[in-house]
């Protein structure tokens with residue numbers, strides 16, 4: 001198969017994998033410009049530093065010896081597979097970058113010859129990109145199940161972001177998705193090493209000037225797990241392993257896999273999981289405060305912050321001119337940026353009405369029912385309940 005045709009197939013197959021933030025209008029597109037003899041899938045992405053780039057998400061190979069129940073690349077599934085060798089792939093990617101088609105890469109791989117050998121191929125590719133071809137742009141490198149400590153450290157020296165897909169929140173749930181993967185030894189351990197390497201070598205100044213961030217991905221709803229289980233794992237990763245971001249990829253059945261008849265996870269569940277995980281990461285919420293139902297699911301009708309506020313703030317609105325940052329962040333419609341703006345403005349003047357609040361960028365339709373503005377309930381009260 002021609003190299004571009006292979007890359008097109010691999011980049012298309014990886015389109016489902018979440019990585020980095022999408023730009024608001026960022027639907028993946030097939031770049032078919034006059035610069036390119038064929039086309040590859042490109043993702044408009046926002047990097048952790050806010051920079052917008054054209055990200056190529058791809059595998060080095062779609063051949064895999066493992067048999068995870070949900071995965072389109074599982075061994076034995078009948079579809080046309082494609083493979084690159086590290087040097088060939090690196091040169092092709094740099095050519096696409098020179099033509100302005102891509103600016104960064106998210107590189108993963110099917111497992112062939114074991115996790116260690118596969119990781120070596122990913123590392124070889126990154127080494128060639130960085131040290132032979134002089135690529136200075138963004139690299140997100142996947143760490144394979146079973147990779148060794150030295151490989152994890154090398155990946156961190158070469159990449160801007162590293163990730164391990166946990167897939168499930170614990171050993172029992174993983175057994176229902178990927179029975180031949182070992183949750184603790186193969187998946188969690190590399191994430192622990194990443195955190196340990198960052199902690200024990202704080203003065204590291206590689207070519208990026210700092211250690212890369214680490215992220216993971218869960219297949220939401222694939223193993224019958226509850227939101228409570230997923231968010232318990234997420235909370236642990238944020239608080240103990242320095243994880244930057246947990247991604248939730250809703251389960252969607254793939255034909256010709258053992259889970260092909262299982263119902264897909266509704267998009268709203270994925271959305272609620274993201275909202276709840278941001279409450280844990282950015283809003284100072286504890287896991288126990290999230291509004292779980294008796295079965296461990298989050299309510300789907302309202303977002304988790306609104307559900308919490310309805311239970312806790314509806315009878316006791318908070319005074320916007322006195323509340324500290326922690327309390328401001330609990331009000332629906334007020335995010336970290338909005339809370340900081342309110343604190344700054346309060347140094348100069350009191351906030352007395354909804355219009356002033358709206359001018360600060362606060363979503364007043366959501367926030368007003370839970371606030372006192374200089375001792376008075378906001379004049380504007382939308383019907384929230």
Ligand code: SF4
Nearest residue numbers: 064066068071073074
């Ligand atoms: S190891 Fe990765 S690529 Fe292979 S079947 Fe499992 S999830 Fe899919």
